[in-house]
Amino acid sequence: MQKVLLIEADVAAGEDMLTAAAGLGLETYVATHEELYERYRPELRTKVTGTAFTDFAAPEKALDDLETFCRARGIDGIVAVWEFLSPLATRLAARLGLPGHLPERADHCRNKRLMAEAFAAHGVPAPRTVSAADPQGLAQRIEESGWDYPLVVKPAENAASIGVSVVRSAQELPDAARLAQHQTHKYPHGIALDTTLLAQEYVDGDEFSVETVLFGGAVHHLVITEKFTTAGTSRAELGHTVPAELAPNVRASVYAATGRALAALGLRDGLAHTEVKVDGHGHPKVIEVGARPPGDHIMRLVHDALGIDVARAYLQTTLGRRPDVTPRREAAAAIRFITAPRAGTLRGVGALPQGEHVVATSVTKAPGDEVGDPQDNMGRIGHVMLRADSAAEVNKAAVEAMGSLTVELANER
Template structure:
């Protein structure tokens, strides 16, 4: 039996990956941090054959420790279930002689400063970008480069829309800079985050992600997903639809830009989640790429819409096997997150209307809980997931159901 090491199984995609590996006949081992392992659900632990507790705050030592574990245990492949640990997974696969991506460019798949340099070197279509380490230098560099507002200000190494601000004028830069530098450490793994700030031109247009499996340098684009966000200064993600409702030319533009980005970042064997904006003129600009499965249950959306298990394909690639990427259905699936319109106390929430289209729904909060306004993805109230025959139909159903859910915050 082949053995697979999952680098952190407690994320949104963790159980999907574990289940896919087990269905494929692989034995699953998990590397995690002691503090997080204490929060693992018993049924999740029961699905694993082994657990190695690792201090990810020291990445080089973590790679060395896990390489020893791979050798001692006979691990056949390495996969990643937590965005912040994708560089560890890539470097570990290389150290253990297992399928993976280019370890020299692993950090550029997480760090937006390094990513922007790789994009520039390889001519990837992306927003104009500058990197600063202080507010004063930001003002000087913006003037020097002739950047026009609005601008996007974001931390170099965070995730989930945390610390991201769309700044409409220069007087908003100070607050945006404070927000971008407000979380210098990832919790619970205690990974120190680079505190430089990335400033980019704001790209008008619709937002998408391209979900890709890469095997021996060949790209298998499983789906293009449309992303929906809040408006205003902060942009929490409030929904996804797979596949996106696109004409062929626009889809080709998005997929082509994704491939350029994956080449620039050294993808060879693995999974990729590329976030891209499409301008009104049909130009694709890559915002960022992750060397990890998509979050927000997009793995489930892809499976419901296409019949392809992206999780299983990722497992197969990690084990050095040709991935199964041909689907058996043509439908659409969507997820919508309920976001608070203000900070306060939850007075009423739900229920989700009964509908045969609803696949699942979950509330993260209950009556009496305190909530913040929709600052980032961590402020969501819950979600509903649904399916229909086409993207247009599932989008209409999603709007109808979300509008019917009663949420009162006082």
């Protein structure tokens, strides 16, 4: 029986990965912190064969600890489940001689400053980027570049749209910088984040992501996901639809740009989740790449729409097996996130949608809980999942579903 190590399974994709591992008949171990494992949900713990406890806040020690564990247990595959630990997973796989990505570019897949440098060096179509340690330095770099506003300001290392702002004038830079540098360590493991500030050219257009499986350097693009985001100064994600409806030439351009980005980052065996914007002329720009499973239940959307088990394919690549990426149906699936109109105390969520296209609803906050505004992806209070025969049909159903529900705050009358 083959054995895999999942590096932090207590995240959105964790249950999918554990379920897929059980379906493949694998012995599944998880690397985490001992105190955090005590808080794992029962449905996760029942699928775990054993645990490797370490301190991810000390990355070199964690690498040594996990190498010792893997050699003692005879681990056959290393799986990065939480994106903040994808560089650790890459280095660990390389040390063990197991399938994975190029270790010398491990940090480029997580640090957006290094990623932008790799994109520029390899001619990837991407927004131009400058960086600085503080807002004064960033303002100077922007002025030297001769760029016009709006621009996007973001931290070098974070996720879920945390710290990201669309800045429309130099006067807005200090506030955007404070937001970008607000989080210095990543909960719950205390991982230190690079707080370098980035400014990028703003790309006006529609947003998508490309879901990809890589095996031995061969690229298998599964699907393009349509993304729905907030407007204004933030870009929190409000929902996704699989597959995106795109003209064939635009789809080919998106796939081509994505392939160049993956090559620039040295991705070889595993998954990639690539965020792309397409302007009004159909020209793509790669925003960033994650060397890990997509979040937000996108793996379930791909399965519902196309019949491809992304988690299973990922595990197959980490074990050196050819992944099963054959579509088994042509349908469409969507998720839309429930958010509050502003920060406050939740009174309740009413009129959750039902109907032939609604396959699941979930509310993760209870009355009395404090909720944030939808400035980033952490402000969500639930979701609705839908399925239909086409993207147009599922998007229409999603609009109707979200229009029917209500979110009440305690101070509303």
